[in-house]
Every structure is written in C-alpha cells, then in structure tokens.
Amino acid sequence: MTSPHAWAVVMAGGSGTRFWPLSRKARPKQLLPLAGETSLLHRTVARIAPLIPLERVLVVTSEALLQASRAELPQLPAENFLAEPVGRNTAPCIGWAAATIRRRDPDGVMAVLAADQHVTDEDGYRAVCLQAFAAASGGALITVGIAPTRPETGYGWLELGDEIEPGVRAVARFVEKPDRGRAEAYLAGGKHLWNGGQFFFRADAILTAIASLLPELAEGIAAIDAAAQRGEEDAEVRARYGSLPSISIDHGVMERAEKVRCVVGDFGWSDVGSWTSAWELGEQDAQRNAVDDALAVLIDARGNYVRAPAGKVVALVGIEDLIVVDTPDALLVMPRSRAQDVRAVVAELQKKAPERV
Amino acid sequence: MTSPHAWAVVMAGGSGTRFWPLSRKARPKQLLPLAGETSLLHRTVARIAPLIPLERVLVVTSEALLQASRAELPQLPAENFLAEPVGRNTAPCIGWAAATIRRRDPDGVMAVLAADQHVTDEDGYRAVCLQAFAAASGGALITVGIAPTRPETGYGWLELGDEIEPGVRAVARFVEKPDRGRAEAYLAGGKHLWNGGQFFFRADAILTAIASLLPELAEGIAAIDAAAQRGEEDAEVRARYGSLPSISIDHGVMERAEKVRCVVGDFGWSDVGSWTSAWELGEQDAQRNAVDDALAVLIDARGNYVRAPAGKVVALVGIEDLIVVDTPDALLVMPRSRAQDVRAVVAELQKKAPERV
Numbered sequence: 001m002t003s004p005h006a007w008a009v010v011m012a013g014g015s016g017t018r019f020w021p022l023s024r025k026a027r028p029k030q031l032l033p034l035a036g037e038t039s040l041l042h043r044t045v046a047r048i049a050p051l052i053p054l055e056r057v058l059v060v061t062s063e064a065l066l067q068a069s070r071a072e073l074p075q076l077p078a079e080n081f082l083a084e085p086v087g088r089n090t091a092p093c094i095g096w097a098a099a100t101i102r103r104r105d106p107d108g109v110m111a112v113l114a115a116d117q118h119v120t121d122e123d124g125y126r127a128v129c130l131q132a133f134a135a136a137s138g139g140a141l142i143t144v145g146i147a148p149t150r151p152e153t154g155y156g157w158l159e160l161g162d163e164i165e166p167g168v169r170a171v172a173r174f175v176e177k178p179d180r181g182r183a184e185a186y187l188a189g190g191k192h193l194w195n196g197g198q199f200f201f202r203a204d205a206i207l208t209a210i211a212s213l214l215p216e217l218a219e220g221i222a223a224i225d226a227a228a229q230r231g232e233e234d235a236e237v238r239a240r241y242g243s244l245p246s247i248s249i250d251h252g253v254m255e256r257a258e259k260v261r262c263v264v265g266d267f268g269w270s271d272v273g274s275w276t277s278a279w280e281l282g283e284q285d286a287q288r289n290a291v292d293d294a295l296a297v298l299i300d301a302r303g304n305y306v307r308a309p310a311g312k313v314v315a316l317v318g319i320e321d322l323i324v325v326d327t328p329d330a331l332l333v334m335p336r337s338r339a340q341d342v343r344a345v346v347a348e349l350q351k352k353a354p355e356r357v
Numbered sequence: 358m359t360s361p362h363a364w365a366v367v368m369a370g371g372s373g374t375r376f377w378p379l380s381r382k383a384r385p386k387q388l389l390p391l392a393g394e395t396s397l398l399h400r401t402v403a404r405i406a407p408l409i410p411l412e413r414v415l416v417v418t419s420e421a422l423l424q425a426s427r428a429e430l431p432q433l434p435a436e437n438f439l440a441e442p443v444g445r446n447t448a449p450c451i452g453w454a455a456a457t458i459r460r461r462d463p464d465g466v467m468a469v470l471a472a473d474q475h476v477t478d479e480d481g482y483r484a485v486c487l488q489a490f491a492a493a494s495g496g497a498l499i500t501v502g503i504a505p506t507r508p509e510t511g512y513g514w515l516e517l518g519d520e521i522e523p524g525v526r527a528v529a530r531f532v533e534k535p536d537r538g539r540a541e542a543y544l545a546g547g548k549h550l551w552n553g554g555q556f557f558f559r560a561d562a563i564l565t566a567i568a569s570l571l572p573e574l575a576e577g578i579a580a581i582d583a584a585a586q587r588g589e590e591d592a593e594v595r596a597r598y599g600s601l602p603s604i605s606i607d608h609g610v611m612e613r614a615e616k617v618r619c620v621v622g623d624f625g626w627s628d629v630g631s632w633t634s635a636w637e638l639g640e641q642d643a644q645r646n647a648v649d650d651a652l653a654v655l656i657d658a659r660g661n662y663v664r665a666p667a668g669k670v671v672a673l674v675g676i677e678d679l680i681v682v683d684t685p686d687a688l689l690v691m692p693r694s695r696a697q698d699v700r701a702v703v704a705e706l707q708k709k710a711p712e713r714v
Contacts (some may be wrong), residue, residue, distance in 0.1 A: 021670070299698065308688065313378070313713050315702040317691035319679075323691055331665065331683055333690060334674035340479045341656065344673040348654045356670050 002051045005107045006133050007203070009097040012041050012061040012069055013087050016355070017346040018274045018339070021330035022307065024029040025357060030115040031068055034272050035281035040150055041115045042072045047122055048113065051129055056108075058082060058100060060093045077310050085241050089269070091252040092244040094199070094211050096237075097215055101203040101227040109136050110198040110206075112249075118281055120268025131341045132200040132263045135168045140261045141209060144169065144316045145193030147266035151183035154273065156195040156250065158262055174255045181284035193262065196269060199249065208226035209257045217252070219242045274339035275332075289316075294326070307337065359408045362464045363490050364560070366454040369398050369418040369426055369472035370444055374703040374714070375696070378687035379664065381712060387472040389426055391629050392638035398472045399429045404479055405470065408486055413465075415439060415457060416472070441712045442598050447554075448609040449601040452567050452574055453594075455560040456582040466493050467563075469556040469606075475638055477625025486557075489620045493557040498566060500528065500611055501557075502550030504623035508540035511630065513552040513607065515619055526619045526671050544556045550619065556606065566614045574609070577601045625658045629694045631696035632680045632689075636662035646673075651683070662693065687713050688698060 006229075015028045019227055023029050030041040044338065045057055058080050061069045066083040070076070082096060094112055113131060119125045128144065134143045156177060159243040163169030174195060176257045186192035201209075211218040227236030245252075254260055270277055282290030287302040294308035297315040308314045308326035316324065323339060325332045332342065349357050372385045380386050387398040395403075402414055415437050418426045418503045423440040427433070439453060451469055458465040468486060476482045485501065493499045513534060518527030531552060535543065541551035558566075568575040577597055584593030602609075611617055627634055639647030644659045651665035654672040665671045665683035673681070681695060682689045691698065706714050 021672070044599075115484055157624055167615070173661045296709060297702050297709065299701050300695075300707070311686075313687035313706065314640060315378070315687070315691075315706075317689075317698045318695040319690055321694070322676075322690070326683065326688055328685075329668075330670035330672070331681070331688070332672045332674075333676055333679070333681055335670075335676070338675040341674045344656050345654050345674060348656070349672075351671065352654065353652060 002130055002133050003109070003137070005105055005109050005137075006051050006052050007056045007058065007105070007108045007110045008045075008048045009094065009101070009110050009112045010041070010044055010057065010059045010115045011090065011093055011112065012044075013065065013084055013346050014088075014116060015062075015095065018209050018342050019152055019278075020342050020346050020349075020357070021327045021332050023327060026064070027068065028065070029272070031065070031072060034278055035118045035270070040118065040272065041069060042116070044113055044115050045073055045076070047119060047125060048111065048129065052111075055080070056105075058097050060084065060097055061152070062087060085238050088241065088244045088246040090197075091210070091214060091217055091247045091251040092220070092241070094206060094249050095214075095221040098201075098206045098210075099221050100228070102207065103225065103228065106204065108203045109133055110201060110203050112201075114197050114271075116272060117198075118272045118277075120270075120272040120281075122267070123177050125265070125269035127262055128265045128267060129200075131167050135165070135261055135263060136200040136202060136205075139202055139205045140164075140168075140259045141205060141254060141257055142168075142261050142263060144200070144265045145169075145171075145199040145262045146196040146269045147264060148187050148192065151180060151187045152194065153177055153180055153183050155271075156184075156231050157186055157192045158195050160191050160193065160262060164261055166330060167263055169263045169264070171254075171260045174250065193264060194269075195250065196265065196271070197250075198265075199254070200263075204207040206253070208312075209253050211258055212247050214245065214247065214252050215245070216247050252275075275305060275325060275342070276336050276339040278307070279323065303336070314341060359487055361467070362462055362466050362494075362495070363409050364413045364415065364458050364462065364465045364467045365409050366451065366458070366467050366469045367398070367401055367414065367416045367472045368447065368469065370422065370441055370449055370450065371417050371473060371550075372419075372444075376635075377698050377703050377706075377714070378684045378689050380681060383421070384425065385422070386629070388422070388429060391625070394477045396429050397475065397629065398426060400446075401432055401470055401472050401474070402433070403469065404476060404482060405486065408466075408483055412437070413462075415454050417441065417454055419444060419454055424499060442595050445601045445608040446705040448571060448574055448604045449577070449598070451556070451606050452571075452578040453581060455558075455563045455567075456578050456604065457585070457663050458560040459564065460582065460585065463561065465560040466490055467558060469509075471554050471628075473629060474553070474555075474655065475625075475627040475629045475634075477627075477638075479624070481624035482622070485620055485622045487623060488524050489557040491640060492522070492618055492620060493559060493562075496559055496562045497521075497525075497616045498562060498614055499557040499618050500585075501530075501553050501555040501622045502526075502619045503553040504621060505544050505549065505551050505625045506706050508537060508544045509541050509551065510534055510537055512542075512628075514543055514549045515552050516552065517548050517619060521618055524620055526621070528611075528617045529621045531607060552607065552623060552638075553622065553628070555622075556611070557620075563610070566610050570613050571602065571604065571609050574602050574604070583703075587672050603641060632662060632682060632699070633693050633696040635664070636660075636680065636693060660693070688705045
C-alpha cells in the first residue's frame with residue numbers, strides 16, 4: 001500500500017476514430033473492451049486500485065461521456081468525476097484535477113494516468129508507480145519513460161540524463177516524433193525511452209509549475225478553485241473552461257520545468273493505438289489468428305484479427321493478415337498494415353453517413 | 358406467342374450451400390435475389406411468361422420450400438405447384454410433371470427449366486425457346502446446348518452431331534465433366550457445348566422414353582398418375598415418392614434415348630454457380646467492385662464483391678479481389694478464387710452451429 005496522500009487522476013476525455021466501427025463518438029476507445037474483457041477505463045482504475053482506494057481516484061472526462069464513464073465505474077464516488085465542457089488538451093485537465101486534490105489533501109501526490117492504455121505486467125506496473133510516487137513526494141515532476149521495443153515513429157521519446165537516485169533519472173530532453181532513422185538509433189542506443197504520457201507529481205508542485213510557466217492557465221484554475229470553495233464550481237467551469245489555453249502538459253510544463261525526472265517503466269505497455277494492437281494483444285491461435293467475441297470459422301486463415309458481436313459467425317477462407325471488425329450497422333475489412341487508414345473511412349463516412357461515426 | 362400446348366416446368370427444389378451465408382436450408386439459392394432485384398425463381402418464371410401463360414407453368418419444389426416458393430410466385434395457381442416429399446434427382450421430378458401435363462393437355466409440350474439460372478439476353482433466350490418448342494413438337498427430346506465461353510471443368514458438355522434441320526443438331530454424345538485439357542480443346546474446337554440442363558419435349562414423348570429406359574420409375578409415375586385421376590395424388594406421392602429411383606434425366610434418359618436433339622443457346626447464360634458469379638454479373642464500378650445493398654465505403658479497393666443488409670456500412674481499405682457477404686448472424690470473407698470453398702465453411706458449421714446453415 002502506498003501513502004495516504006497518493007491520488008490517481010485518470011484522463012478519460014479522449015475521442016478518436018481508430019477503433020471505428022466499434023468506437024463511435026458516444027463510445028470512444030477508453031469505453032471499449034479492447035485487449036480484455038472490460039473497458040480500458042475500467043481496467044485502468046482496477047490496475048491502480050490495489051495502491052489507491054477509489055475515494056482518491058479522480059476521473060476527468062467530457063460532459064458528453066460523463067454518464068457512460070460513470071456506468072463503467074459505478075463504485076467511484078460521484079464527486080470524483082470531473083466533466084470538461086470542452087476538451088482543452090492535458091494541461092488544463094491536469095491543472096483542474098491538481099487543484100481539486102490540493103483542496104481535499106494539501107499534501108496530495110497524484111498519478112496522472114491515461115484511460116486507454118494496456119499493461120501486461122500489472123505487478124511490475126504497480127512497482128513502478130510506487131517508485132514514482134516516492135520520487136514525486138519530494139517535489140519533482142516525474143514522467144514514466146517506457147522501455148522501447150521497436151523504433152516507433154509515432155511517439156515522442158525522452159533522452160535520459162544523469163541518475164538522481166536509484167531508478168530515477170534526470171530527463172536530458174524531450175524529443176518530438178522522430179523519423180525512422182533516428183528512432184532506430186534511439187532504440188539501439190539505450191539512452192532513449194518512449195514518453196508514455198503518465199506523470200506523478202505533488203498537486204502543489206504541478207500547480208506551482210503551471211503558475212510559473214502557464215500563468216494564463218494558472219489564473220483560470222485559480223478562479224475555478226475559488227469558485228469550488230464557494231460551492232459554485234460547476235457554473236465557473238462551464239463559463240470559463242472553454243477559454244483556458246489549450247496545451248499539453250508535455251509542451252506546456254514538462255519540457256520546460258525544473259526538477260523533471262523519469263522513472264523507467266518496463267511492464268508490457270501498449271497505447272492500444274489501432275486495431276493492429278488489438279491483434280497483437282489478443283489471444284492468438286497457432287495460425288496467429290486472434291478472435292474477439294465472434295464465433296469464427298477459420299479455413300486457411302493466418303494472422304487475422306476478427307471481432308464481431310458475441311455469437312455471430314465470421315467465416316474466413318484463405319485470408320491472411322486482415323482485420324475484420326463487424327458491428328450491427330457497420331463492418332470494416334482491411335489489411336493489418338493499413339490500420340491507420342481507418343481515419344480515411346471515418347472522413348468519408350462523415351459525408352455519407354455521419355450517424356455511423 | 359407460342360402454341361397453346363406449350364408448358365413450362367420449373368425445377369425449384371434445389372438446396373445448396375454455395376451462397377452461404379445468404380442462402381440457408383430454408384432459403385436456398387433460387388429464392389434469393391442474386392444478380393438482380395428479385396429471386397432467381399421469380400425471374401425464371403417472368404422470363405418465360407411472355408411465351409407461356411401462368412396457368413401452364415408448373416413449379417416442382419420440395420415440401421419444405423413450398424410455402425416460400427409460393428410467396429415468390431403469388432400469381433401462380435396453387436395447383437401448379439408440385440411438392441416433392443423428398444428430392445429424387447431430376448428424372449422423377451420431370452416424369453411427375455410430364456404426367457401432370459399430359460392429364461391436363463395430352464398434346465402438351467414442356468420446357469423444363471432450372472429455377473436458379475441467369476440470362477442476360479432475354480429476347481434471345483425466348484427465341485431459342487420457340488425454336489426448341491417447335492423442334493420438340495414432333496417428338497424429339499431437345500436439350501439446350503449453351504455456347505461455351507470458357508474451358509469450364511465443372512459442367513457436362515455435349516458433342517454436336519449432324520444438323521437435323523436449321524438450328525437443330527443431333528447430339529453425338531454427352532461428355533462428363535472434362536479435365537482442363539479436354540475442356541480447352543472443346544472450347545477451341547467449336548463442336549462442343551455446355552449441357553445447361555434445360556429440356557424441351559412432348560410430355561408423352563418423355564414418358565414413353567422413361568417407360569422404355571427407366572421402367573421402375575415409369576411404374577411409380579403411372580401409380581401417381583392413376584391416383585391423381587382418383588383425386589388421391591397427395592397421399593400416393595407421400596407414400597411412394599421416396600422409393601422412386603433417384604437418377605438424373607441426363608443419365609437416365611437423355612444419354613441413352615433415341616431422337617435426342619440439341620438447339621444452341623447463346624443468350625448470356627450463367628448458372629450463378631458461386632459468389633464469384635454474383636460479382637461477374639453485378640454492376641461493377643471503375644475499380645471492378647460490385648456492391649449489393651450495402652452502403653459501401655471503398656478506399657484502395659479493387660475487384661471486390663460486397664453484399665450486406667440494405668443500409669449497412671461496409672468499409673474496405675486496401676482490399677483486392679475479395680468476397681464479403683454479411684448477414685445479421687453470419688459473415689463470410691474470402692478471395693474470389695476460393696468461392697467454391699464455401700462448402701468447407703458449411704461443413705464446419707454443421708458441427709459448430711448447425712442452426713446457421
């Protein structure tokens with residue numbers, strides 16, 4: 001068990017199209033059971049729950065997703081959901097959550113977790129969390145660097161600096177999404193990690209950093225905090241949130257702040273970035289087919305991902321390396337290698353059948 | 358208009374699996390709208406209707422399919438449906454229909470038509486029918502030979518003999534499904550036609566031939582005919598039909614009878630043999646995709662056949678030469694070249710989910 005001042009903030013306001021046709025505007029990725037039986041949001045909370053009781057878990061989501069998010073987490077106290085009227089990227093979201101925690105616990109230390117990631121080694125994950133809480137308790141801003149497993153060009157990376165204490169390193173610099181050559185060099189060199197977008201800091205420490213680096217945001221957060229103390233938080237959030245600066249915590253704070261540190265996470269992390277991830281993380285048969293829910297009939301079929309409503313027959317004959325995702329009103333078929341191009345389908349559908357997006 | 362003695366017999370008792378998942382036991386191929394808006398059965402009757410009034414069109418089907426067949430042909434008199442308690446191949450079916458026609462019209466000449474074929478040139482088709490009726494009226498047994506367009510190894514072929522009269526040829530012999538080499542030689546040689554399984558003969562002529570070549574069948578037909586004259590046909594059919602010899606009219610009669618003749622059909626014939634036929638006969642876009650009913654979103658997609666319930670979105674990205682057929686409870690994905698292997702899916706389903714066959 002970690003300290004009584006440990007909190008978790010789950011960022012669950014994301015929307016996205018990469019899991020169409022299963023994901024829809026009203027049911028984005030974090031609310032879907034991907035690479036597991038329950039939703040990614042539910043599993044994110046369950047994963048941290050052995051360390052932090054639910055009273056100290058906040059979920060920040062959008063107003064549009066509030067009801068669906070609550071349905072995924074019926075045990076979570078109602079006052080622990082923060083609903084953004086509009087998304088303003090991660091810095092306002094984290095600032096608002098930090099102010100909320102500081103009011104409830106002036107010594108609170110917060111883990112900021114994405115609601116839509118997958119972890120294979122949950123014990124290893126919690127061990128890293130404990131280490132990160134400890135490192136953050138002295139006031140450092142901690143990011144979790146993920147041990148890379150491939151030369152990924154779709155992520156930001158971290159360059160490691162000196163060791164500050166065992167397992168905690170300075171961050172020499174943040175690197176934007178690299179090209180293939182640089183990504184391969186980073187992977188080979190051993191001095192770079194993926195920036196996985198999970199953070200640990202004292203609530204007052206991140207608010208101090210925001211005040212110093214993003215004063216306009218700090219002003220807005222302070223106004224919301226003051227309104228909350230008067231019992232008028234909802235109205236203030238509705239009136240003000242949309243005009244907060246839209247900026248990520250990486251760009252706005254972590255890349256520019258003092259005392260930014262890194263702990264290394266090597267716990268089978270995935271950002272579940274596309275249907276290809278669902279195949280990679282799925283239970284594969286001897287022919288590397290992974291099937292979710294469907295009643296599959298696979299004949300000369302290799303390397304496919306199949307998903308359909310429970311009990312629906314999906315028959316593949318002579319099919320390799322395809323993704324087949326069926327829902328009652330929409331079906332997607334594409335090679336695994338084209339998984340990123342779901343976006344093009346959604347763009348086309350916005351014109352042809354926007355109610356299916 | 359043809360003679361008042363012209364009749365049509367539509368053989369509509371077939372079952373089959375090659376159009377799974379759209380076809381099911383209770384809704385086989387001839388009841389499906391394939392390569393057109395209405396069912397193949399409906400179109401078979403509509404195609405001949407300009408030549409033969411519905412009072413002289415008989416439909417032979419199975420008891421199991423009787424109701425569904427009637428629903429497809431609500432204008433057809435109820436007494437024109439003959440329902441087999443069990444399928445016994447084509448010779449008993451044709452013999453029974455011939456006896457029925459002979460009772461109603463001793464000079465009846467019957468066209469025997471398959472209920473599950475497609476014709477592109479309907480005027481040309483009817484011209485061939487008129488020629489075949491004329492040739493059959495003198496007592497010859499006429500088969501329609503289809504002008505071949507490819508070295509098909511899945512069909513029987515006819516070898517043409519001497520010309521008997523303009524457009525009517527003797528049949529030198531019937532050829533079982535040839536191997537590829539022979540099929541190519543037949544196609545190149547110009548002396549062979551496909552045996553398309555459509556026949557024209559006087560009802561009394563085919564019954565005489567059956568009496569001579571299949572005496573056991575003739576005896577059964579005679580008993581049913583006698584019972585029909587007593588008003589007891591149904592009971593006799595139920596009691597006796599299952600013990601009639603199960604044999605095709607080709608093997609049992611046409612290959613062995615005297616006075617077998619052939620007229621040449623060249624009217625865009627297809628037996629709609631598989632989902633590949635549905636693609637071939639479908640309306641193809643510039644990328645040779647054919648879509649039935651579905652609301653398709655096609656991105657880098659070429660040469661595909663897509664079918665889904667009306668209005669269902671089917672998105673293909675980077676997909677070539679696939680068949681994608683979706684129904685509410687079953688989905689099939691396979692390359693066009695594997696269309697014959699639907700059988701293997703159905704065989705597997707017989708074990709796993711027989712209610713979906």
